[in-house]
Amino acid sequence: MDSATSHRNGETDARPPLGSKAANGLKIVVVGGFGVGKTTMVKSVSDIRPLNTEETMTRAGEGIDDPSQVEEKTTTTIAFDFGRISLDATTVLYLFGAPGQERFWFLWDSLFRGTLGAVVLVDTRRLADSWYAIDRLEQRGTPFIVARNDFGGPRHSETQVREALDLSEGVPVVECDARSRGSSRDVLVALVDHLYTLASSAAEARRSST
Amino acid sequence: MRRPGRDDDPDRLYTVTGGRSRSGSDTFDLVTLVVSESEPVAGMQSEYAEILRICRSPTAVVEVASLLGLPVSIVRILLADLHAQGRITARHPRTGESADELPDPEILKQVLVGLRNLTPER
Ligand SMILES: Nc1nc2c(ncn2[C@@H]2O[C@H](COP(=O)(O)OP(=O)(O)OP(=O)(O)O)[C@@H](O)[C@H]2O)c(=O)[nH]1
Ligand SMILES: [Mg+2]
Numbered sequence: 300m301d302s303a304t305s306h307r308n309g310e311t312d313a314r315p316p317l318g319s320k321a322a323n324g325l326k327i328v329v330v331g332g333f334g335v336g337k338t339t340m341v342k343s344v345s346d347i348r349p350l351n352t353e354e355t356m357t358r359a360g361e362g363i364d365d366p367s368q369v370e371e372k373t374t375t376t377i378a379f380d381f382g383r384i385s386l387d388a389t390t391v392l393y394l395f396g397a398p399g400q401e402r403f404w405f406l407w408d409s410l411f412r413g414t415l416g417a418v419v420l421v422d423t424r425r426l427a428d429s430w431y432a433i434d435r436l437e438q439r440g441t442p443f444i445v446a447r448n449d450f451g452g453p454r455h456s457e458t459q460v461r462e463a464l465d466l467s468e469g470v471p472v473v474e475c476d477a478r479s480r481g482s483s484r485d486v487l488v489a490l491v492d493h494l495y496t497l498a499s500s501a502a503e504a505r506r507s508s509t
Numbered sequence: 510m511r512r513p514g515r516d517d518d519p520d521r522l523y524t525v526t527g528g529r530s531r532s533g534s535d536t537f538d539l540v541t542l543v544v545s546e547s548e549p550v551a552g553m554q555s556e557y558a559e560i561l562r563i564c565r566s567p568t569a570v571v572e573v574a575s576l577l578g579l580p581v582s583i584v585r586i587l588l589a590d591l592h593a594q595g596r597i598t599a600r601h602p603r604t605g606e607s608a609d610e611l612p613d614p615e616i617l618k619q620v621l622v623g624l625r626n627l628t629p630e631r
Contacts, residue, residue, distance in 0.1 A: 325616075386623025392624075463512065498611040
């Protein structure tokens with residue numbers, strides 16, 4: 300397990316309790332390939348040391364051609380980490396760090412249901428690692444921004460990144476250092492700004508169509 | 510190098526929850542905040558007692574799972590049991606629109622204010 304995360308074992312004292320008025324849990328997902336800095340980003344902005352938890356899924360066998368065969372089921376367990384930010388007395392924002400690989404997609408439906416939006420964290424040396432995540436987000440219609448985490452690799456222009464990721468025009472691309480709290484906060488602000496723009500123009504369109 | 514064309518194949522995998530029906534437990538989102546309405550009682554199964562202790566202050570489903578060291582899917586079932594017994598209440602997320610639609614701009618504005626208040630240093 301990642302040493303930056305913790306679970307169980309009386310770590311409850313490291314977990315400041317939410318105020319009694321806390322009533323609205325919101326979520327944002329940080330998604331990206333292995334080692335791209337997801338846990339680091341969650342940790343940078345979280346009020347608590349990131350916690351780790353598991354989701355198990357039982358998948359039924361697929362493509363069963365022989366009806367005499369007993370359907371095979373396999374149980375997959377995947378771990379993900381999360382942190383939280385108390386935004387005001389009633390609102391708490393949860394941040395999830397989720398692996399972006401294909402074999403984890405089943406977790407996503409559970410994570411992404413009701414999510415405000417997503418940050419796709421990319422390492423410009425390994426842009427292809429985020430292709431699958433971007434495909435899924437587009438399919439789901441989950442709004443996202445792309446944050447390039449600078450690992451000191453070769454400089455890519457924003458245009459090169461956009462092209463390699465085949466991003467739609469409106470998708471913001473920002474730079475960040477996931478180790479920095481200020482920089483990670485700015486990534487979240489950029490995402491929510493983007494969401495606000497989308498949501499207000501959608502609301503506007505609804506108003507003018509009636 | 511460039512992201513290849515979209516794969517439009519519907520997913521053929523599907524999930525099943527063994528043993529028990531999902532109805533009821535589906536109402537607990539990962540970030541639903543759970544609050545105890547009673548104290549643990551003697552003889553109660555330890556996981557239930559532990560949940561009631563953890564949720565003396567509002568605690569998200571995902572935090573309960575992490576603190577118990579149990580998968581979220583199991584915790585959802587335990588929570589549904591406690592909920593049916595009236596021992597906990599649930600504060601569900603409100604994003605202003607139905608799930609998977611764009612959230613209410615007013616809520617987003619509130620989130621922006623909260624995020625901008627975060628100090629760059631701790
Ligand atoms: N140079 C540099 N290193 C970083 C940055 N962000 C994270 N790292 C380092 O990269 C390594 C991996 O970061 P993690 O946060 O564990 O990455 P992850 O995406 O959670 O990794 P997995 O959960 O294993 O997929 C750590 O050693 C971090 O300290 C960054 O912005 N710049
Ligand atoms: Mg990690």
